[in-house]
Amino acid sequence: MTAELPGDIAPGSWHPNRDRARQVQTAVKVVCGTFAAVSILTTLGIVATLIFETIEFLQAVSLWQFLTDTKWTPLFASKQFGIFVLVSATVTISVISVLVALPLGLLAAICLSEYATPRVRRILKPVLEILAGIPTVVYGYFALLTVTPVLKTFIPELGRFNALSASLVLGIMITPMVASLSEDAISAVPRSLKDGAYALGSTKHETILSVVLPAALSGIVASLILAVSRAIGETMIVTLAAGANPTLGFNPLVPVMTMTAFIVQVSLGDAAVGTLEYKTIFAVGMTLFIMTLTLNGFSFWFVCRFREKYE
Amino acid sequence: MDVNDSRSAVASPRQTDRFRQNLPSRYSRDRVFQASAWLATGIAVAVLVWLLLTILIDGVGTLNWTFITSYPSRKPEQAGILAALAGTLWVMVVVAAVTFPVGVGAGIYLEEFASDSWLTRLIEINISNLAGVPSIIYGLLGLAAFVRLMEPVTGGRSVLSGALTLTLLILPVVIVATREALRAVSNSIRLAGLALGATQWQVVWNHVLPIAFPGILTGVILALSRAIGETAPLIAIGALTFIPFLPEGLQSPFTVLPIQIYNWIGRPQDEFHAIAASGIIVLMAVLLLMNTLAIYLRNRFQKSL
Incomplete structure (x- = not known):
């Protein structure tokens, strides 16, 4: 039946070009493998850059000064480099924002997975996704020009720039992340566990609090840690709304300067290569990188160590 | 009792x-x-x-047509976002052109070709780690690598430097989305192709990719819409805030919508805050457009299966 063969190729004369196919396969594999290696290069690039410039920085400023000074004035004539001034601001803002995001996000996750009907869920999930997709500069606008004036009516002594407004808005920003990750963990709890609790006569909230949440704990804690790490690295909200005033302490009502805000301040001023300011932003970046890396690693470890596996 | x-x-x-x-x-x-x-x-x-x-x-x-077609100005009533809009467009085209092949290629390699070696696992852990690095750190990398080290190629604080920095930032997202789309393709298709004597690449290119493509495209568009809203890494590489001209090429200095908006928010006058809000509306409209496209593609994809 030659009619079924394509064109004018005589039967038996067509052979797949296996050599060429194999060469193409090898070439594609090498190219795609190189692309995959870009991710390793990125990490190496980040680590190498930060370490190189930080070492340069530490030749000008001793590590002891960096860790123990109580003032942060690298742009003034009398320079002091107390990193804890910036760290204290970052920590204050992260803690408050997580205090907002944890209850909101966790309750929203419970609401979505346990209380909402499938139809309501289909509407609510994209709404939370929108909240997560709004650019941070927009949140910055909202914090500085909308939330701060509202807060001022309750707390008259609040400044134009303050950590409180930035933290509250930052908390709203990371809420969808906590909600989405916690919901994944809650949905993974098998139905049989819940049915068991109901069969023993538990009410819904007793089932959720004493069976579902403990079973999903590792995922919830992981989402919390990732939220903290996200809050620490967030830049635009804190730069716009929290100000640029390095203050040591944990008072949320005054203007403060976070690590990220300092990097932005120097970047806007166009620091020349090799100057101390240029090296300083990398030293601050290194501190930031170590903090987020530790938190991400801890969250990874926590999930591996404490995940409850259900068949 | x-x-x-x-x-x-x-x-x-x-x-x-x-x-x-x-x-x-x-x-x-x-x-x-x-x-x-x-x-x-x-x-x-x-x-x-x-x-x-x-x-x-x-x-x-x-928000009016003059606002969209004007250059930034010291006077708020004359200021517009033309340069920022053009800059965003330039950067996005370059980011898409680089991210698409590199991200999808890496995803294909990890999902289809790579054996389960320590190297593969290292790359996987590394990618999930990169997704957790703050965006401003990518800005510092871009500053050191693209703006300083590769200045002869990139031209310093240019469209190309900005685009490459954002590419590195969203690559992990694109790789993960690609892998998920590929994983959703039924394995029987791969086995059938291999049984007929096709090479792995022939199976991937002719059979797996066409099915996974809408899913991959959705992931890429969502990643791009994240890149559009990013401000911090571009400030770190020194994208300028006042650009009264359009970018002329890859090595041209540039500004983007979020940076222009940031600049206007930071000024004390209320008039600038109003045009910052107008700029935000434009930015959100662009994002909405991209997300709608992504959702449309995802729905079509789900129906076709």
């Missing part, structure tokens, strides 16, 4: 009574809990509505 009876497994009538008396309070606590769960969700939604309304009210008055 005997003492021994009350200790037995069966509840005594009195205990049952107490249990019943307890029920109303347990149910009311149940209602409080349910209400607080809804309240939390409601707060999140309410803040979103508040935010969107504020920006619409603040910005819609100054």
Whole structure:
């Protein structure tokens, strides 16, 4: 039946070009493998850059000064480099924002997975996704020009720039992340566990609090840690709304300067290569990188160590 | 009633009574809990509505065609976002052109070709780690690598440097999305192709990729829409805030929408805040357009399977 063969190729004369196919396969594999290696290069690039410039920085400023000074004035004539001034601001803002995001996000996750009907869920999930997709500069606008004036009516002594407004808005920003990750963990709890609790006569909230949440704990804690790490690295909200005033302490009502805000301040001023300011932003970046890396690693470890596996 | 009876497994009538008396309070606590769960969700939604309304009210008055076709200016009534809009467009085209092949290629390699070696696992852990690195750190990498080290190629603080920095930032997202799309393709298709003597690449290119493509495209578009809103890494590489001209090429200095908006928010005059809100409306409209496209593609994809 030659009619079924394509064109004018005589039967038996067509052979797949296996050599060429194999060469193409090898070439594609090498190219795609190189692309995959870009991710390793990125990490190496980040680590190498930060370490190189930080070492340069530490030749000008001793590590002891960096860790123990109580003032942060690298742009003034009398320079002091107390990193804890910036760290204290970052920590204050992260803690408050997580205090907002944890209850909101966790309750929203419970609401979505346990209380909402499938139809309501289909509407609510994209709404939370929108909240997560709004650019941070927009949140910055909202914090500085909308939330701060509202807060001022309750707390008259609040400044134009303050950590409180930035933290509250930052908390709203990371809420969808906590909600989405916690919901994944809650949905993974098998139905049989819940049915068991109901069969023993538990009410819904007793089932959720004493069976579902403990079973999903590792995922919830992981989402919390990732939220903290996200809050620490967030830049635009804190730069716009929290100000640029390095203050040591944990008072949320005054203007403060976070690590990220300092990097932005120097970047806007166009620091020349090799100057101390240029090296300083990398030293601050290194501190930031170590903090987020530790938190991400801890969250990874926590999930591996404490995940409850259900068949 | 005997003492021994009350200790037995069966509840005594009195205990049952107490249990019943307890029920109303347990149910009311149940209602409080349910209400607080809804309240939390409601707060999140309410803040979103508040935010969107504020920006619409603040910005819609100054949003007009002149605003979109004008260059930035010291006078708020003459300032516009043309340069920022063009910059965003330039950067996005370059980011898409680089991210698409590199991200999808890496995803294909990890999902289809790579054996389960320590190297593969290292790359996987590394990618999930990169997704957690703050965006401003990528800015510092871009500053050192693209702006300083590769200055002869990139031209310093240029469109190309900015685009490459954002590419590195969203690559992990694209790789993960590609892998998920590829994983959703039924394995029987791969086995059928291999059984007919096709090479792995022929199977991937002719059979797996066409099925996974809409899913991959959705992931890439969502990643790009994240890149559009990024401000911090571009400030770190020194994208300028005042650009009264259009970018002319890859090595041209540039600004983007979020940076222009940031600049306007940071000024003390209310008039600049109003045009910042107008700029935000434009930025959000671009994002909405991209997300709609992504959702449309995802829905078409789901129907075709």
